[in-house]
Amino acid sequence: MTAPLMAVTVDLAILTVRSGELCVLLVRRGVPPFVGDWALPGGYVLPDEDLRAAADRELREETGLTDIHLEQLATYGAPDRDPRGRTVTVAHLALTPDAPTPAAGTDAAEAQWWPVAGALDLGLAFDHDEILRDGVERARAKLEYSSLGAAFCPPEFTVSQLREVYEAVWGERLDPRNFHRKVTKTPGFLEETGGASSAEPGRPAKLYRRGPVEQLNPPLTR
Amino acid sequence: MTAPLMAVTVDLAILTVRSGELCVLLVRRGVPPFVGDWALPGGYVLPDEDLRAAADRELREETGLTDIHLEQLATYGAPDRDPRGRTVTVAHLALTPDAPTPAAGTDAAEAQWWPVAGALDLGLAFDHDEILRDGVERARAKLEYSSLGAAFCPPEFTVSQLREVYEAVWGERLDPRNFHRKVTKTPGFLEETGGASSAEPGRPAKLYRRGPVEQLNPPLTR
DNA sequence: CGCCTTTATCGTCAAGTTGACGTTTAGGTC
DNA sequence: GACCTAAACGTCAACTTGACGATAAAGGCG
Incomplete structure (x- = not known):
């Protein structure tokens, strides 16, 4: 053939x-x-x-x-x-x-x-x-179930920026406090850079970069 | 070109x-x-x-x-x-x-x-x-995170058969009691057929078929 | 028939996670 | 300073998980 x-x-x-x-x-x-x-x-x-x-x-x-x-x-x-x-x-x-x-x-x-x-x-x-x-x-x-949200963010970003990515992709609002707890308490997801961002009004936010973890377990939930 | x-x-x-x-x-x-x-x-x-x-x-x-x-x-x-x-x-x-x-x-x-x-x-x-x-x-x-395990099973199957699929694919043993709780309590995953299987020694197992649910939330964990 | 073995199914409980929401902190601006 | 905003941290009830005990329902065997 x-x-x-x-x-x-x-x-x-x-x-x-x-x-x-x-x-x-x-x-x-x-x-x-x-x-x-x-x-x-x-x-x-x-x-x-x-x-x-x-x-x-x-x-x-x-x-x-x-x-x-x-x-x-x-x-x-x-x-x-x-x-x-x-x-x-x-x-x-x-x-x-x-x-x-x-x-x-x-x-x-x-x-x-x-x-x-x-x-x-x-x-x-x-x-x-x-x-x-x-x-x-x-x-x-x-x-x-992955840490890919950070792929939408610049090299250094705040938890709020990351949350806005999730909100945009999923099309729904997330509770800022629970989101913050989840992403910062998941080992290897985020690494603190030491810097802070004060572009927005309000308390300056810590800056993070992507951590080494690829898979989130347990996953974030919509 | x-x-x-x-x-x-x-x-x-x-x-x-x-x-x-x-x-x-x-x-x-x-x-x-x-x-x-x-x-x-x-x-x-x-x-x-x-x-x-x-x-x-x-x-x-x-x-x-x-x-x-x-x-x-x-x-x-x-x-x-x-x-x-x-x-x-x-x-x-x-x-x-x-x-x-x-x-x-x-x-x-x-x-x-x-x-x-x-x-x-x-x-x-x-x-x-x-x-x-x-x-x-x-x-x-x-x-x-899906109900695809049932694709390895015949149209009617027992919870044990399904568990053996998971154990074979993942290469690890799962607790029969917790697995049973998880798959039977997840709405839409399994549907009872009413029949029972007594091929194995021991108490006859209920037969199930695949339910309508495709995505498992929360997922099964290895 | 009782008794044992086997597997299915149900129950219990401590530890961890989630979702809802209150509180405090640290910057700005007037 | 008073006030606004958003970050960061806490609290608590409801739920889920993992480990494992208890019971149920079959067959085999004396």
């Missing part, structure tokens, strides 16, 4: 929290198909390129960001998902602290952060609605 | 519990490359076939099984993972109750259940060691 050949792409659901809202980076397509529609950034995997390397490259090209959390999400390969021909896309999920709106890439007329609810109302190109929904779902689930 | 084309396959990590051990279905390769080596069952995705459909088809071809739990695991695409040329594989994880050793498929000289520890010592073809490790890891994690 001779193997059927297909195009393979990577697409990125790059999430951040801006002003208390979970946002995704979308690009407006500048080439067919779906010209003018909004889409997740992505592109073809090169002949000698690893999937992870392709995702890293696209991330760098679209945002200039490096060293942010990037994980494989899922692979989408419905036979008719791309009108140009059979294309399988390996979707990735990236999480980043709030960053300036990046420059547009080569294939994209514009790039812009969108609140996820609004992005899903736009009607994205290809099956990117589904990918985005799955990515947001993954992010929500991972905040519960 | 013209899209680089690649072969796309699905590979299956089909897990079951046999005599208290977590086992995986392996096939011995009958065609190059890696002739004679053990490998996960799998094959090319057809030109008009969805990824899920390809996984379903391979599962049916290799085991004759249908209607068992099947989920996408991850996608592996290192440029040199297949000596025949660039090949990306979408690995799937399948969980099934104990079943008879299936007949070999077309490309496989034999098919056989292997305890996972032994299977990893064999040195599997391609990157199937890595896929198997990831699949086992996924199964272990999902038992904690």
